[in-house]
Amino acid sequence: MLVLxxxxxxxxxxxxxxxxxxxPESLEHAGARYVQSxxxxxxxxxxxxxAIRGKHGAEMSVWRExxxxxxxxxxxxxxxxxxxxxxxxxxxxxxxxRDVRDVRIVMYLRRQDKYLQSLxxxxxxxxxxxxxxxxxxKSRARGDYLAVVERWAAQFGAGNLVVRPYERDGHTIDVxxxxxxxxxxxVGERKKGKRHNPSPRLELLQxxxxxxxxxxxxxRDKFFYSLIHxxxxxxxxxxxxxxxxxxxxxxxYADGNRVLAERYHxxxxxxxxxxxxxxxxxxPADGEAYFSMIxxxxxxxxxxxxxxxxxxxTETSGRTRRRHD
Numbered sequence: 001m002l003v004l005x006x007x008x009x010x011x012x013x014x015x016x017x018x019x020x021x022x023x024p025e026s027l028e029h030a031g032a033r034y035v036q037s038x039x040x041x042x043x044x045x046x047x048x049x050x051a052i053r054g055k056h057g058a059e060m061s062v063w064r065e066x067x068x069x070x071x072x073x074x075x076x077x078x079x080x081x082x083x084x085x086x087x088x089x090x091x092x093x094x095x096x097x098r099d100v101r102d103v104r105i106v107m108y109l110r111r112q113d114k115y116l117q118s119l120x121x122x123x124x125x126x127x128x129x130x131x132x133x134x135x136x137x138k139s140r141a142r143g144d145y146l147a148v149v150e151r152w153a154a155q156f157g158a159g160n161l162v163v164r165p166y167e168r169d170g171h172t173i174d175v176x177x178x179x180x181x182x183x184x185x186x187v188g189e190r191k192k193g194k195r196h197n198p199s200p201r202l203e204l205l206q207x208x209x210x211x212x213x214x215x216x217x218x219x220r221d222k223f224f225y226s227l228i229h230x231x232x233x234x235x236x237x238x239x240x241x242x243x244x245x246x247x248x249x250x251x252x253y254a255d256g257n258r259v260l261a262e263r264y265h266x267x268x269x270x271x272x273x274x275x276x277x278x279x280x281x282x283x284p285a286d287g288e289a290y291f292s293m294i295x296x297x298x299x300x301x302x303x304x305x306x307x308x309x310x311x312x313x314t315e316t317s318g319r320t321r322r323r324h325d
Contacts, residue, residue: 007083012175014196049084239280
């Protein structure tokens with residue numbers, strides 16, 4: 001059997017992939033394994049969707065390696081994970097899997113207003129320069145979950161799709177524990193440290209986007225994490241839309257979400273109701289918190305410049321952008 005985890009982005013995927021790559025013994029005990037092929041880029045199998053989509057120089061040979069590994073381990077539950085599959089043509093994935101017939105597709109979905117805000121923030125951390133309203137106008141189709149799920153169902157069968165909500169009972173779930181439950185794996189005690197893929201609050205996001213306008217060659221990951229982990233208050237996923245804007249946005253997906261819940265989630269709601277929560281606390285430009293953040297941003301830039309890791313655009317470092325799809 002193959003368990004194919006396809007995302008989506010910003011639903012605990014990095015934490016899950018980190019756990020799967022670091023705990024082979026727990027998986028083995030349950031008759032499962034995290035596939036080794038196509039993980040040279042990190043803890044996830046991003047090279048597989050990259051190869052299909054012609055991204056980042058990934059070659060189709062990674063699929064041949066995957067098939068060989070699956071053949072050699074046909075008696076266990078093999079796991080492949082990459083949120084890049086969410087943007088893949090499922091027919092192309094099925095064609096590359098060839099004789100692999102027992103396939104379960106697992107996906108986690110987050111309410112679209114939260115998902116799109118968080119996804120945009122990740123793109124800015126990766127080097128994007130576009131303002132949020134412009135990005136959102138061009139990216140609204142990314143909130144059409146039903147269209148994507150239907151394409152996967154058409155290729156692999158609706159009964160082989162596992163659609164899970166990212167939020168339950170007013171809180172985001174622990175995706176590691178939830179995925180382990182799907183597999184029948186005992187997670188046990190584990191240390192929960194820093195968030196694996198955090199989003200920056202609006203004020204910090206604007207500084208990062210301003211830095212992106214300079215179009216420098218820089219290790220985006222190193223710059224971003226040198227900032228975000230300096231202060232836990234720098235982390236916040238959703239502060240770009242007002243309540244009224246969220247209401248308007250969600251109305252565009254309401255019909256699709258209803259059908260999605262009926263067909264793929266037993267009729268139960270996939271997302272929490274939108275409530276009028278207190279507006280996000282925005283730091284005033286003349287306040288101490290904002291001033292301290294400016295100091296941290298300047299310190300991070302100076303540290304990178306001092307180490308020679310900020311280069312003019314004419315020089316190529318090969319590490320100019322965080323990889324995301």
